[in-house]
Amino acid sequence: HPTSHMREKTLTMETLNPHVKAVEYAVRGPIVTKAGEIERDLQEGGKQPFTEVIKANIGDAHAMGQQPITFLRQVVALCTFPELLDSPTFPEDAKKRARRILQGCGGTSLGSYTASQGVDFIRQDVASYIEQRDHGVPADWENVYLTTGASDGIVSILRMLVSGQGSSRTGVMIPIPQYPLYSAAITEMEAVQVNYYLDEDNCWALDINELHRAYQAAKQHCQPRVLCIINPGNPTGQVQSRKCIEEVLHFAYEENLFVMSDEVYQDNVYSPDCEFHSFKKVLYEMGPEYFNSVELASFHSTSKGYTGECGFRGGYMEVLNLDPDVRAQLIKLRSVQLCPPVSGQAAMDVIVNSPHPEEPSYARFHEEKNAVLGALAEKAKMTEQILNGVPGIRCNPVQGAMYAFPQILLPPKAVEEAKALGMHPDMLYCLRLLEETGICLVPGSGFGQREGTFHFRMTILPPKEKLKVLLDKVRDFHIKFLKEYATLEEQLR
């Protein structure tokens, strides 16, 4: 029988792991929670000054109406229910791939665990894809690890790299603005976050001098060992030049940094004067002394590109120049999770081994792929143009990825009001936008930005007509917001 003492909770805000407490993840932060509440209120017949919440906070293509690539879904459905392999309604090339994937699975079932690194021949297909992408630079499939989305791979590599205490603690260099997975993982692992600022005045380019500055400053209080790059940029949308990449790799070589290159938007390049260069290809072109020594992990995902298959949680990483003993440790670490989802592995295989010209699904596949990428390019342009037409908003070209990250000039009165509320000024702005228009964006403070500047991130994923409405609403709101917070003097003008 229970004793009469009042039982205390074991897990409270006081006893909670303090590093978990310190984690922030804006992409699904308080503003998104608020959007969900408003959405439920609308569904239950509540009154709002709008009829629909538009979630432009996350790169979630299908949720915004993008259609799946037929061939990919055919292959995964065939793997899931192999009786369909006898059905005449599925094309032969889809069946061929499904049979091959099932041959790589224990008991020819998608329901078996795979090796911790993923199915061998899917890793081989990934390696062939990388070779082709990089115009023949050799890729060894043993360096390829399939992952649960890209995030999972990024976290695994960071976990290996974080060690030391005090001034020898691992410093992780990340761009500002950054994708908040990085800051969240660094916080939770108690690593030291080392910020290098992208150059907003120069289309968010990476400035090698700023990298040097950040490194030298960090060396005073930690051991910078990791350099994270996001190219094309999230949230910034910039595409790095080949020259820039070479400078960065030279720097990493000189300073003995482990390079983590987040290249999940490698298929999302829109500006005609930009081209995606993989860090690996550039490293190769710098010569064997670089190619055989710089430790480089590159990440890719089924969630972005033209497929947008976020829900499958597919991805891979290629890790170069890992010490052989360390490689065994990485495999061990990943084996504790058993294996990445096998349907995600199958989806990844379709992306790296898409229909060949002589196959029946070739035409449809490329039609669908080009339609998605063409529409994204148009929307990237439209977003930049409309936002730059708003007084007090300045938006760099969306060269790639899926986001605009415009700077917003906020009136001093609004900044003061936010501070009085203990809130980031761009959070106040985004909250007001959500409440008045139903549009959910993420405040720039969630990604990091130079002190005194304010931004928001929005995806360019909604269908063109809807995106136009959204941008018009943002413009109207912004103008109204500026008026509301104008000084008396400005108002009387």
Add this chain to the structure above:
Amino acid sequence: HPTSHMREKTLTMETLNPHVKAVEYAVRGPIVTKAGEIERDLQEGGKQPFTEVIKANIGDAHAMGQQPITFLRQVVALCTFPELLDSPTFPEDAKKRARRILQGCGGTSLGSYTASQGVDFIRQDVASYIEQRDHGVPADWENVYLTTGASDGIVSILRMLVSGQGSSRTGVMIPIPQYPLYSAAITEMEAVQVNYYLDEDNCWALDINELHRAYQAAKQHCQPRVLCIINPGNPTGQVQSRKCIEEVLHFAYEENLFVMSDEVYQDNVYSPDCEFHSFKKVLYEMGPEYFNSVELASFHSTSKGYTGECGFRGGYMEVLNLDPDVRAQLIKLRSVQLCPPVSGQAAMDVIVNSPHPEEPSYARFHEEKNAVLGALAEKAKMTEQILNGVPGIRCNPVQGAMYAFPQILLPPKAVEEAKALGMHPDMLYCLRLLEETGICLVPGSGFGQREGTFHFRMTILPPKEKLKVLLDKVRDFHIKFLKEYATLEEQLR
């Protein structure tokens, strides 16, 4: 241009995160690597004293030939390729479930991210399932979180609970023998592993006195805050009695422990005199003072039971009595991973919402389910009987789960030889077994065992005929092994 210095690797065994280095995970450890090497050698025409490697090291049902449940695969295939919803070859109840799942997905696509906790109505289905399983004990769907297999949920909860330094560091009580995910996570998080030993002489039952002993001893050097239970047991196969569970919960109540109850084998109970009782149901029956206070997380998975869908990485956890602020922290922590794989969520939904008696797939579903569970019950019995017929092997009844964990008496000469090789004696045994017979088991040392005792874990998953061959080979090997290592005196006898 590169400078002439020889670039050192950044990530070496010296700089690697030492907690990663310390992790061990025997289920996919060195013996499994060795098995893979031998398998490849066989495929390449190498000569071995056997023609096939049998991997009985892991609970991987489909890899051992178990067929998927048709209804589950139909639903997931329909969700993956919704054009099939028009196909007359799929039953209406499968279509109904697929349509409903897609309604819960953004853009009605399996390719969208879901909420971090999973699709709302799948969580509701899980809650209804739990209520039914527990004969009406109320379940709140807001306490349900879908996960990437059970492991992912277990790691999340542990990550919240680990804090403090020195003698206030979190102690995590785990059974010995245990499933090595627990020891791996504890090591990596630098928590303190607190062992309580299951009673091998009493069918691996949990002895409440041993729990008290372990707790009191641990209090001297850490802060025991978490009690992990595996029921039915992995690797031990025992099913806890209702009385035992009540004692454990009373203990957790008194000592303010957070209870983690790994119940992934809840559908795998074979002994006619055993019954699965969920920790939650027993807690409820102990009265509101218990039910409204003990913090309890329970875990389930698509990978075990009668479905064996490991590759989908589906699972859920139900977390009771979490402090509301802490709950928000848990959601935040999980949101960094974005969401569990959506096809795994769909698979989980089928398990908790299987065909009803009036639906067309009911008969086939139950036929398939009963065939799997019936065969497992037979194989559990057969495994116990054959192993107990071998001199020097003693096997407790396999009351539930999917494994036998027999004790093996090893000759002193074998123990000495292993020690000279710097190897656990049961590792030597399992390596020899693998090399001579092609059978891959996991040494007991990978799960933990009382000092001086030796075991191995084997799954009972191979088809009956194959399992019989496997067990006969183990018997023959064991007898030969005993002879080989017998003392001269014994040999002359």
